[in-house]
Amino acid sequence: MSTETLTDGETETKSRGFIDRVRASPFLSQLLSNRLALAGLGIIVAMLVVAIYARLTLDLEVISRSQLGTNPNRAAPSLEYPFGTDGQARALLPRVGYGAWYAMLFGTVTVGASTVLGVGLGIIAAYYGDITDNVIMRTMDVLLAFPSLLLALALVSIFPDELGLWRAVAALTLVYTPRFARVVRGAALTVLENEYVDATVALGAADPRVLVRHVLPNCLAPITVQSTLNFGLAIIDLAALSFLGFGASAGTPSWGLMLSNGVSQGLLTGVWWWSFFPGLFLALTVLGFNLLGDGMRDALDPRMREAVD
Amino acid sequence: MFPKRFVLKRLLLLVPVLIGVATLVFSILHLSPGDPALTIAGERASQEFVERIRADLGLNDPIWVQYIDFLGNVAQFDFGESYVINRNTSVREVLTDTLPVTLELALYGQLFGILFGIPLGVLSAVKQDTITDHATRVGALTGISVPIFWSGPLLILLFAQVLGILPTSGRISSVYSVVDIRVTGMVTIDTLLAGNWEMFRSAVRHMLLPALVIGVYSMALISRMMRSSMLEVVRQDYMRTARAKGQGAKITVLKHGFRNALIPVVTIIGIQFGGLLGGAVLTETVFAIGGIGTLLVEAIRVGDYPIVQGTVLTFALLFTLVNLIVDVTYSYLDPRIQQ
Numbered sequence A: 001m002s003t004e005t006l007t008d009g010e011t012e013t014k015s016r017g018f019i020d021r022v023r024a025s026p027f028l029s030q031l032l033s034n035r036l037a038l039a040g041l042g043i044i045v046a047m048l049v050v051a052i053y054a055r056l057t058l059d060l061e062v063i064s065r066s067q068l069g070t071n072p073n074r075a076a077p078s079l080e081y082p083f084g085t086d087g088q089a090r091a092l093l094p095r096v097g098y099g100a101w102y103a104m105l106f107g108t109v110t111v112g113a114s115t116v117l118g119v120g121l122g123i124i125a126a127y128y129g130d131i132t133d134n135v136i137m138r139t140m141d142v143l144l145a146f147p148s149l150l151l152a153l154a155l156v157s158i159f160p161d162e163l164g165l166w167r168a169v170a171a172l173t174l175v176y177t178p179r180f181a182r183v184v185r186g187a188a189l190t191v192l193e194n195e196y197v198d199a200t201v202a203l204g205a206a207d208p209r210v211l212v213r214h215v216l217p218n219c220l221a222p223i224t225v226q227s228t229l230n231f232g233l234a235i236i237d238l239a240a241l242s243f244l245g246f247g248a249s250a251g252t253p254s255w256g257l258m259l260s261n262g263v264s265q266g267l268l269t270g271v272w273w274w275s276f277f278p279g280l281f282l283a284l285t286v287l288g289f290n291l292l293g294d295g296m297r298d299a300l301d302p303r304m305r306e307a308v309d
Numbered sequence B: 001m002f003p004k005r006f007v008l009k010r011l012l013l014l015v016p017v018l019i020g021v022a023t024l025v026f027s028i029l030h031l032s033p034g035d036p037a038l039t040i041a042g043e044r045a046s047q048e049f050v051e052r053i054r055a056d057l058g059l060n061d062p063i064w065v066q067y068i069d070f071l072g073n074v075a076q077f078d079f080g081e082s083y084v085i086n087r088n089t090s091v092r093e094v095l096t097d098t099l100p101v102t103l104e105l106a107l108y109g110q111l112f113g114i115l116f117g118i119p120l121g122v123l124s125a126v127k128q129d130t131i132t133d134h135a136t137r138v139g140a141l142t143g144i145s146v147p148i149f150w151s152g153p154l155l156i157l158l159f160a161q162v163l164g165i166l167p168t169s170g171r172i173s174s175v176y177s178v179v180d181i182r183v184t185g186m187v188t189i190d191t192l193l194a195g196n197w198e199m200f201r202s203a204v205r206h207m208l209l210p211a212l213v214i215g216v217y218s219m220a221l222i223s224r225m226m227r228s229s230m231l232e233v234v235r236q237d238y239m240r241t242a243r244a245k246g247q248g249a250k251i252t253v254l255k256h257g258f259r260n261a262l263i264p265v266v267t268i269i270g271i272q273f274g275g276l277l278g279g280a281v282l283t284e285t286v287f288a289i290g291g292i293g294t295l296l297v298e299a300i301r302v303g304d305y306p307i308v309q310g311t312v313l314t315f316a317l318l319f320t321l322v323n324l325i326v327d328v329t330y331s332y333l334d335p336r337i338q339q
Helices: A014-024 A026-032 A035-057 A060-064 A092-128 A130-144 A148-156 A165-192 A195-202 A207-218 A220-243 A255-269 A273-300 B004-031 B036-041 B047-057 B063-075 B091-126 B131-145 B148-162 B187-193 B197-234 B237-244 B249-287 B292-302 B305-333
Strands: none
Touching: A026 A035, A026 A273, A035 A092, A035 A273, A035 B131, A060 A092, A092 A130, A092 A165, A092 A207, A092 A220, A092 A255, A092 A273, A130 A165, A130 B004, A148 A165, A148 A220, A148 B004, A148 B249, A148 B292, A148 B305, A165 A207, A165 A220, A195 A207, A207 A220, A220 A255, A220 A273, A220 B148, A220 B249, A255 A273, A255 B148, A273 B131, A273 B148, B004 B063, B004 B305, B036 B047, B091 B131, B091 B187, B091 B197, B091 B249, B091 B292, B091 B305, B131 B197, B148 B197, B148 B249, B187 B197, B197 B249, B237 B249, B249 B292, B249 B305, B292 B305
């Protein structure tokens, strides 16, 4: 979707140019007028700040180490320990903060890798058609025939335990790839019907050039929406795998693992804060991505724009 | 007019997908670290004993022979015997015991989702862009954002620990034995068939929280789909015609709008069934319900490969079948789909 409608003379200042461009783009102006989507964006930015701050100021080794004997064990939230302490007397606040870094980092890698793989496969399937298309898309169908968390569970068992959260990332990347491939193939098929593609081919452009310069940019909108919606899912699925014992290794400040320990060792003895705060941050982050993704999807769908008469 | 040709075509298309599914499961298990023969024999077994088991399992055969054998067995729904969890019991038997438990949970979750999701979606659409609409949409998005393994424990804490009005875990109070009255394997149905009200009450009380936790997710997706589908239908010409001929707004929405808007919602019920099955794994873990989900997690943990094969394939088959049924229903409701 090209939003460049301005001539050089009209862009007087940089900021002016930006605002005009936003106004000229039905997608961006629709998205920015959606308060829920903006709230989602706000949550994501806040979590990113927490994540980066935690990563830069905290020492992973120190917050992972047992503090038994130094700190009070299983202390309720107080001024000194705002989120309380866990079963190894570790303060939960810095651990939950560091969990944001883990969620963002591993979520980004999972979604990034499956986007790249899925987009590549989808575009190639659409462009070459025939056998290539069939081989790629039927393989994707097989992967889509499994409920996603269950396929991830089965795939995780291939990788050695030492990989920790990385094996969950690898499994989920394979699980998410087909979703991107499907969406991108559909979008690319529509783009390929345009005459400018034929023109580029007729002018003698090589396949990679046609795909990267002409097809890919015009598929970016659905790709972005799909990535945003899957980001929330990826964070929740990564935590779920850790919760079930197939992700983060012991001691790691990941939300899923903290939740798992907090539920199994603390919840029924009244230590609610051990699982409450990691879960709250997890739910908030996922909500942020879902609010933004939902707003993006609405903004992309022109049928949703006009009000009912 | 039942779409026979369409169903036949869809069934035929299913065959390559299912062969692919079986192939994938076969490769996953062959790529997994660990020696099945050693798992069965135990760490301290003699070398000859391990070798004998390896020969019995056919692990010395060339890989393609193993693959063909595997496909043949899968076609007969035979996954061999459990290595560790239920030693010497056939996987089929283990699955017969646990599958109804998971299905029961999934069905109640689905029921909850439909019962609340559809009215909420309609409400949201009819009151588009009002506070009611915004609240419902935010509620739905929150519903799919809150992880089951957080909301479940918190609800247990509130209803079982603090208020003490619902049980913490399991399917029925431990004072009852459901083995003697087993018919379907679904405890709420079996107790009802046996006519034992006390047991039925206990089963229902145990089902409330798990069904709620798993159903919220379906509810959120269904209400969202219902809303957008309703909004689309409201803009159709036949709606304007209905109103132009003098029909009241309420009747138009309910009689013409609602019924047509329901059609696309049928597909979302199929698509999110996979999520429901994944959710069942987590819900069963949280509420200590011994279904196929907890079985799979345990089997992966201890390396009980025949059980892993059996459960994963059953889940895939179930998911595929539900989607087939949904497609057929859809084509029946909207004959344009059959082309």
